[in-house]
Amino acid sequence: MDNSNLSLPVIVAISGASGTIYGIRLLQFLLENNYKIELIISKSASKVAQAETSLNLSLEPEILKKQVLSYLKNPANKKEELLNIWSHDDITASISSGSYRTSVMVIIPASMGTIGAIASGVSDNLITRAADVCLKERRKLILVPREMPFSTIHLENLTKLSIAGAIVAPACPGFYHSPKNLNDVVDFVVGKVLDLIGIDHSLFKRWREDINLPVLK
Numbered sequence: 001m002d003n004s005n006l007s008l009p010v011i012v013a014i015s016g017a018s019g020t021i022y023g024i025r026l027l028q029f030l031l032e033n034n035y036k037i038e039l040i041i042s043k044s045a046s047k048v049a050q051a052e053t054s055l056n057l058s059l060e061p062e063i064l065k066k067q068v069l070s071y072l073k074n075p076a077n078k079k080e081e082l083l084n085i086w087s088h089d090d091i092t093a094s095i096s097s098g099s100y101r102t103s104v105m106v107i108i109p110a111s112m113g114t115i116g117a118i119a120s121g122v123s124d125n126l127i128t129r130a131a132d133v134c135l136k137e138r139r140k141l142i143l144v145p146r147e148m149p150f151s152t153i154h155l156e157n158l159t160k161l162s163i164a165g166a167i168v169a170p171a172c173p174g175f176y177h178s179p180k181n182l183n184d185v186v187d188f189v190v191g192k193v194l195d196l197i198g199i200d201h202s203l204f205k206r207w208r209e210d211i212n213l214p215v216l217k
């Protein structure tokens, strides 16, 4: 049963797997569409962002807020109240308690380290604790792992989390929507995550949505 109430905040966590851009694109979409967000970025994510993008993601919440808002297409001042940023090691944050209500948590991208910690119940930072809370409160937890290949340990951890109720949605873009550039590839993965959250979007063309698609034999 889907009991997520999207008027409650969405927790977005960006960990240190490759593909920071997926997390940033999801944030951008949610803010531009007026969803409330609780954001956490791991220390490693900040380093990976530096390696992969032109983005500088500070570990200092107030600075990070300015950086994220300046990246949005819409005027930042209208979105400020929607975005709550927590330090990765702030275990006193509202989202580390089940009594604080949230709708859904997405870890995008999710590193194998973070996946392993959640699978073994190690809640030693705010991302792993908030995920632990989602599992115990039976709230929707969407994991977007990025690794290749998977070891047996990765697969066992992902299976364990799936059995515990998490949705494992790996960053595996499809190509049947005929992407023209990298943005289209990113939008496919983020669009699939939005489908799982339950948010309407038009980030990609769905299969057979295009009436000019050739008939396959």
Ligand SMILES: Cc1cc2nc3c(=O)[nH]c(=O)nc-3n(C[C@H](O)[C@H](O)[C@H](O)COP(=O)(O)O)c2cc1C
Pocket: 014, 015, 016, 017, 018, 019, 042, 043, 044, 045, 047, 048, 051, 110, 111, 112, 113, 114, 115, 146, 147
């Ligand atoms: C450039 C770069 C790319 C990385 N890509 C991945 C990856 O795709 N998947 C992964 O699980 N770890 C990846 N890592 C390693 C993680 O960042 C590392 O295991 C880190 O401890 C994860 O910490 P976190 O889960 O707290 O973010 C990468 C590291 C770097 C520097």
